[in-house]
Amino acid sequence: MSRRLNSRAALMGLLMFFVFWQLLAWLIRRPIMPSPLEVVPLFGVGLFGNLGIHFLASTARVLAAIGLAVVTAVPIGLGLGQTPKVDRIFAPLIAIVYPIPKIVLLPVIYVLMGITDISKIFLIALIIFFQILVVVRDEAANLHPELILSVRSLGAGRRALFRYVYFPASLPAVLTALRVSVGTAIAVLFIAEQSLTTYGLGYYIVVETYQVLRYSEMYAGILAMSLLGLILYFVIYNLEGKVNRYRAEEPN
Amino acid sequence: MKIQEQCDTMIAINHLTFAYSGQPPIFQDYNLQIGRGEALSVIGPSGCGKTTLLYLLAGLRYPRSGSIFIDDRPISRPRPRSGLVLQDHGLLPWQTVRQNARLGLTIWGFYGSDGRHAPADEKLVSAEADQRVDAWLKKLGIEGLRDQYPLQLSRGQRQRTAIARTLAMQPDLLMMDEPFSALDAPTREDLQHFIINLHLESDLTYVIVTHDIEVAVLMGKKILVLQKGCNREAQITGNALFGQMDRRRQDEFQQKCEDLRQLLGSLK
Numbered sequence: 001m002s003r004r005l006n007s008r009a010a011l012m013g014l015l016m017f018f019v020f021w022q023l024l025a026w027l028i029r030r031p032i033m034p035s036p037l038e039v040v041p042l043f044g045v046g047l048f049g050n051l052g053i054h055f056l057a058s059t060a061r062v063l064a065a066i067g068l069a070v071v072t073a074v075p076i077g078l079g080l081g082q083t084p085k086v087d088r089i090f091a092p093l094i095a096i097v098y099p100i101p102k103i104v105l106l107p108v109i110y111v112l113m114g115i116t117d118i119s120k121i122f123l124i125a126l127i128i129f130f131q132i133l134v135v136v137r138d139e140a141a142n143l144h145p146e147l148i149l150s151v152r153s154l155g156a157g158r159r160a161l162f163r164y165v166y167f168p169a170s171l172p173a174v175l176t177a178l179r180v181s182v183g184t185a186i187a188v189l190f191i192a193e194q195s196l197t198t199y200g201l202g203y204y205i206v207v208e209t210y211q212v213l214r215y216s217e218m219y220a221g222i223l224a225m226s227l228l229g230l231i232l233y234f235v236i237y238n239l240e241g242k243v244n245r246y247r248a249e250e251p252n
Numbered sequence: 253m254k255i256q257e258q259c260d261t262m263i264a265i266n267h268l269t270f271a272y273s274g275q276p277p278i279f280q281d282y283n284l285q286i287g288r289g290e291a292l293s294v295i296g297p298s299g300c301g302k303t304t305l306l307y308l309l310a311g312l313r314y315p316r317s318g319s320i321f322i323d324d325r326p327i328s329r330p331r332p333r334s335g336l337v338l339q340d341h342g343l344l345p346w347q348t349v350r351q352n353a354r355l356g357l358t359i360w361g362f363y364g365s366d367g368r369h370a371p372a373d374e375k376l377v378s379a380e381a382d383q384r385v386d387a388w389l390k391k392l393g394i395e396g397l398r399d400q401y402p403l404q405l406s407r408g409q410r411q412r413t414a415i416a417r418t419l420a421m422q423p424d425l426l427m428m429d430e431p432f433s434a435l436d437a438p439t440r441e442d443l444q445h446f447i448i449n450l451h452l453e454s455d456l457t458y459v460i461v462t463h464d465i466e467v468a469v470l471m472g473k474k475i476l477v478l479q480k481g482c483n484r485e486a487q488i489t490g491n492a493l494f495g496q497m498d499r500r501r502q503d504e505f506q507q508k509c510e511d512l513r514q515l516l517g518s519l520k
Contacts, residue, residue: 150342153330154356155369246346246401
């Protein structure tokens, strides 16, 4: 696993980020590269106003998409992993569909589902869905049959097996898949929010600021979207650390 | 009451036929009666169906034909009062020793006393379950490890955790698959002592599967011999040397082992 980020290192990283940004601003000296000293106050104020609403709209869409992907991909992945016969039938299809960049389906989904929040959430969920499906399937397939038999002998039926074995066994893999795919999810969100919506950071950055040359405000939007990605990444990263605690102190 | 109970049947196998799909039968028209309070060793070469027999008794595999009764009830799914300890212990790696030892009771709590997954006659409050688990951890000498994870434990400690998990459910039938294999000698003897004493103190019926002749003689009041290929008739012998841990080096014990060895050889 990658090196853990403590709060001191995070602060250092943040500081360096702003220093480099400021240097770039001095170097380029054009409106397209405003100084962070101008953008950060705008960002701070905006977060409690208009920008904050766009931020919440985007956050809600990502969370809804994650939720939708998890509740559909986990049961299907467990089902496939535990029934090799069915898995053998669908594995080639999944292998082919898995690497397709789902963003290309944007027009199809818009036409079929209408340009609504639902279609945006569906598109993002589709990306995360396949990531989770594949890892959960593989985790479930790798569980020892003896482990399942042991727990069944304690009285566990289907529901208890899901609650005490399958779900906790696949949770670390689900979180890793989420962490890896959350960046792509937000990138797709950015594109999806540019058309026919009135709230969302994609809309704010492209329509409300970029197209009317409000570059400093645009950067506040970029900061907000970066923050969204950063928060999700580290929340998931910390949850991963928690659920993987039992692996931490393995004897040599 | 107790004396009367000891006379009746705990396990009744009637005309059992079993085969894994696409393979010749392991059991055919097989009959076996085991009394309540019995201590049974099951021995035979690998691939003879020892573990399969345990799975059948535990309700994890189903007969092709024939029936298995435990405590006068036909087995069609795992029975709440039957305890099973498999060879690889079946511990959840992400749970601590204590959580693992409590898993059976936690699952009972999950279903409530529905009589199917959990016994209908026992309702446990969470605190009672905790106490009972802690008591068994203590008796098995692993209370100091309760917050450790299985990956951090030795094989013997894992085995003890699995035994604690089963005993916390107060089984009337305990089934163990190769419980002493791959343990160092002191740990093995310690656990053998523990199981024998448990049997002597309560009326616990147990079935221990082993490939080790000495273990079979030490742990079984009766010894069931299985053979490679198809088992048609139960080969069962009595054993007066049960539990005689300190007589294992004596001629009588060694002679019994030799007899068994020859019986096993003749069946191949």
